[in-house]
Amino acid sequence: MIMMDNKYIFQMSGIKNHSQKRQLLHGIRKLGGIYFGGSVYKEATTHLIVQKALASEKFIAACAGGKWIVTPEFVLDSLNQKAWLPEAPYELNLTAQTPETPNPLKTWRERVSNGTVSGAFQDWVVLVDIDDTVKKSVFVRILKAGRAVVFTDWSTSYDVTHVITTKTSKDKGQKCRIPHYSVSYVAKHLFGDVCAELNWSCNLESFGEEESCKMAVDAAAVTDSMDVTDDLSQKELEEMLKEYIIIMEQRKKMLLTVPEFYSYYTPNLPVQNPAVDFSNVQSLVECAFFPQALEEILGSLQPGVMPPAPLLQQLMHHALHGDAKPLYLSMFITVLHSILRNNPTWGSPGHTKYFFQILQCPECKGGLWSLLETSVRVCLASEPTCHSLPSPPSTELFRLHCNLQEFFLRLFQLELHAASSGRSPGSSRASVLYNTFWNMWEKSTLTSRAVQQLGKLLIKTVLWAVNSAQEWRLGMSVTLQETLCVVVEFWAQKHSPLNSSLVEKGFKDLAEHIAILCQDxxxxxxxxxxxxxxxARLRMFTADAIYRNICCSRGLILSSEPLCLLTIVSTYLKALGMLCDREPVQTLKGQTDRIEMNQPSTSRAGHVPGSEAVTDSAGGSDSGRETVPRGYHRVNAAGETLLHRACKRNQVETLLRILSVPGTDVNIKDHAGWTPLHEACNHGSTECVKALLQHCPNLQLGSQVQGVSPVHDALLNQHTHIAKMLLRRGGSPLLKLCDDQGRTPLDLVSFEALRDELLRCAEEGDKALDAPCSEVRDLPFIESCSWVLSCLFLSYLQERQIPTYKSPLTPLHLSPAVCRTLIRLRPGELASTWGDSRAVTLAEDLRTVLSLEQYGSQMSPALRRCHGDQTRLFVQLLEDLQAEGAALITGRSDFD
Structure with a gap:
């Protein structure tokens, strides 16, 4: 990872001035370094910033590990020079007053860097015999930083070379004939005679194997100097979380950069573009000497040289339509890369315009997106293209299209890199990617037509390539996956500094679109x-949208609360338990529907879904025809099916016959969006409502048209008895639905007595919904739901950068004191007092991690007893996170 390869990973010790610390953090981030906060020394640290020698864990461990220990001026002066300066002039010198004495910090650093030793305590096998667990942990980390082998248990069978202890009795050490040392021996070993000058109040008497010296500032003082304080104030907690968010956002940006090939595509452009005559190339093209023309172009390319766009269009036309040989096709792609390498698009509107001229279909002239879309559709074979192309495509033509798609990806990646590293100007005119996927009216939304089409093509390509053994198909699928990722992240980079809520809404809208594409x-x-x-962000929101659609398709109503960790481990986990009680759905052929991922139906077409299959089965025998009511497939001008009409007229017998037909969609909508349940509630068809509630477990009670739900419909038309039936089935979530005027169902009721009666009916529904389910009725379906929920859970933890006890190299140290402050937070109180919504969300997510036990205890017994692999995995993920939270609170883990 980039983080691990970074040569500038900082920690600080003893920097108490907040203003100075902010300056240092700004400088580190500006120059591309990484900062680890917290009081514990991190192994990955390369530089420790201090103002003077300190009796702190980080100072002693950094010396033992041979790390750079520098003064704050190293960062500040580097910031002024806009590049990292050599560290040597800024290295802390413990022997500045006695130049003839070697500086121990420099000595250990050089010995580690040249490979003489791996650490200051190399070949030590140490037994740390300290009762205080905090002090013991400090010295264990210090010794391990110096590459000692460390034990804390006397029962070890290894040959111990040192016993480090704070005890005065040495009976056990003498009995075992093991050298026995005080904690101050660690400092003596590192700093030698300089230790006496450090003013750490050490009593440095000479001692051998059985001698000791009492360090006045012992391990307790070491831990005291490491910013371990009492419980934090909310203001301090907010600042800590904001700092963590900034660091993690910077790391995300770093992961979007690709410095290796970016530097390759960054030439030194001349002040004045050289003049190159391409008339000879034009003559070769006119004489159909296409390979020779490409050779001439390759020989002429240099920074600032761009062949005439019409000339390249002719060469592309030959590549796409002619009988071009593999060598020509390969050379054509090489020319495109060479032009890009010598004339990068970022920061140059002229170069951007040029690439739009050459990267388009030579016949249709529809722009870059049209060419990319056509290229993908050609490979998918069955898809329509902008115009007729050679069919069937040759193997060489397939390779050309794959290479062309990879070129587009490279171009987009380079522009994302430039935007992420601050090299790209704010103007969208200088971006091929931005102008390819968004026109001037679409730039404020992620879900432009081109992005929607790209998502659709990606899904088709993944399904097309999944079972293929052909490598080029898999390669093409990966290219489109990367392309969509680059496109959405580029848009987020453009809009995040201005409006983070707009970015989140854009990702949610695109996720909803993808979820609809995946509904079947x-x-x-x-x-x-x-x-x-x-x-990760798009994957998270897409998994969320798919899971909500699953719940909706099975008749569960989920509140529209923002996505957070609490929603997943509480609301969504509870919904999963409710789904355990759902019976298997019958498919068209009467078989058990193993998985139903259907979105609420949005059909506006003139047929009932599955009608073709029903017709086929009905046509097979007379008995089959008798089961299909007359007019079953007839849809009127308003889009109403026979099911709508039967519910309008309260024709319950017809309704029951329709429901008996396999594949009937009980939630089908007419052209206005009304469902059969809406019609029954609107017209007071009580018997039809009863039949729908009794025979349709997946009836969507929360479906809304302009905010009007079936409960709204019933109350607006004075059918209170129907509203009560719906509430006894759907519970209180139905009372939270608002219409377009912001009115809930209770707002439509003027009589207090009726309002109380509706509330009682909703309570009855809640009790029925909350009744624990003892067994899973449809295991394959619950396995599917558990997989989606696991995907959402893991994607959320990754995207929100939630640190845990075992999180490696995290810059946020969650000490027990910090955890106590988080636990005391009241849900919802931070939104009104903290200015940063991201810090509020992170604090509430961390509080959920620390309080996870109370939500895990509410898990459905059916889920705990379920033997499905995906369900067991999800339960295990929750239990692991719960154990992480417990470890953070206590400061120790059962796995330590």
Whole structure:
């Protein structure tokens, strides 16, 4: 990872001035360094910033590990020079007053860097015999930083070379004939005679194997100097979390950069572009000497030289339509890369315009997106293209299209890198990517037409390539996955500094669109599509949208609360328990529907879903025809099916016959969006409502048209008895639905007595919904739901950068004191007092991690007893996070 390869990873010790610390953090981030906060020394640290020698864990451990220990001026002066300066002039010198004495910090650093030793305590096998667990942990980390082998248990069978202890009795050490030392021996070993000058109040008497010296500032003082304080104030906690968020956002940006090939595509452009005559190339093209023309172009390319766009269009036309040989096709792609390398698009509107001229279909002239879309559709074979192309495409033509798509990806990646590293100007005119996917009216939304089409093509390509053994198909799928990721992250980079809420809404809208595209996919295919979303943010919101659609399709109403960790471990976990009680759904052929991922129906077409299959089965025998009511497939001008009409007229017998037909969509909508349940509630068809509630477990009670739900419809038309039936089935969530005027169902009721009666009916529904389910009735379906929920859970932890006890190299140290402050927070109180919504969300997520036990205890017994692999995995993930929270609170883990 980039983080691990960074040569500038900082910690600080003893810097108490907040203003100075902010300056240092700004300088570190500005120059591309990484900062680790907290009081514990991190192994990955390369530089420790101090003002003077300190009896702190980080100072002693950094010396033992041979790390750079520098003064704050190293960062500040480097910031002024806009580049990291050599560290040597800024290295802390403990022997500045006695130049003839070697500086121990420099000595140990040089010995480690040249490989003489791996650390100051190399070959030590140490037994740390200290009762105080905090002090013991400090010295264990210090010794391990110096590459000692450390034990804390006397029962070890290793040959111990040193016993480090704070005890005065040495009976056990003498009995075992093991050298026995005070804690101050660690400092004596590191700093030698300089230790006496450090003013750490050491009593440095000479001692051998059985001698000791009492360090006045012992391990307790070491831990005291490491910013370990009492419980934090909310203001301090907010600042800590904001600092962590800034660091993690910077790391995300770093992961979007690709410095290796970016430097390759960054030439030294001349002040004045050289003049090159391409008339000879034009003559070669006119004489159909296409390979020779490409050779001439390759020989002429240099920074600032761009062949005439019409000339390249002719060469592309030959590549796409002619009988071009593999060598020509390869050379053509090489020319495109060479032009890009010598004339990068970022920061140059002229170069951007040029690439739009050459990267388009030579016949249609529809722009870059049209060419990319056509290229993908050609490979998919069955898809329509902008105009007729050679069919079937040759193997060489397939390779050309794959290489062309990879070129587009490279171009987009370079522009994302430039935007992420601050090299790209704010103007969208200097970006090929931005102008490819968004026109001037779409730039404020992520879900432009081109982005929607790209998402659709990605899903089709993933499904097309999933079972293929052809490498080029898999390669093409990966290219489109990367392309969508680059596109959405580029848009987020453009808008995040201005409006973070707009960015989140954009990702949610695109996720909803992808979820609709996936609504009919079986779980096996979803397991391919969701991981194919390389953007963690998009993958998170898509998994969320799919899970909510699953719940809605099975008749569960989920509140529209913002996505957070509490929503997942509370609301969504509770919904999963409720789904355990759902019976399997019958498919068109009467078989058990193993997985139903269907979105609430949005059909506006003139047929009932599955009608073709029903017709086929009905046509097979007379008995089959008798089961289909007359007019079943007839849809009127308003989009109303026979099901709508039967509910309008309260024709319950017709309704029951329709429901008996396999594949009937009980939630089908007419052209206005009304469902059969809406019609029954609007017209007071009580018997039809009873039949729908009794025979349709997946009836969507929360479906809304302009905010009007079936409960709204019933109350608006004075059918209170129907509203009560719906509330006894759906519970209080139905009373929280608002219409377009912001009115809930209770707002439509003027009589207090009726309002109280509706509330009682809703309470009855809540009790029925909350009744624990003892067994899973549809295991394959619950396995599918558990997989989606696991995907959402892991994507959320990754995207929100939630640190845990075992999180490696995290710059946020969650000490027990910090955890106590988080636990005391009241839900919802931070939004009104903290200015940063991201810090509020992180604090509430961390509080959820620390309080996870109370939510895990509410898990449905059916889930705990379920033997499905995906369900057991999700339960295990929750239990692991719960154990992480407990470890953070106590400061120790059962696995330590």
């Amino acid at each position: 996919l079986p779980c096996e295919m979803l397991k391919e599509v969701i991981p194919a979303l390389r953007s």
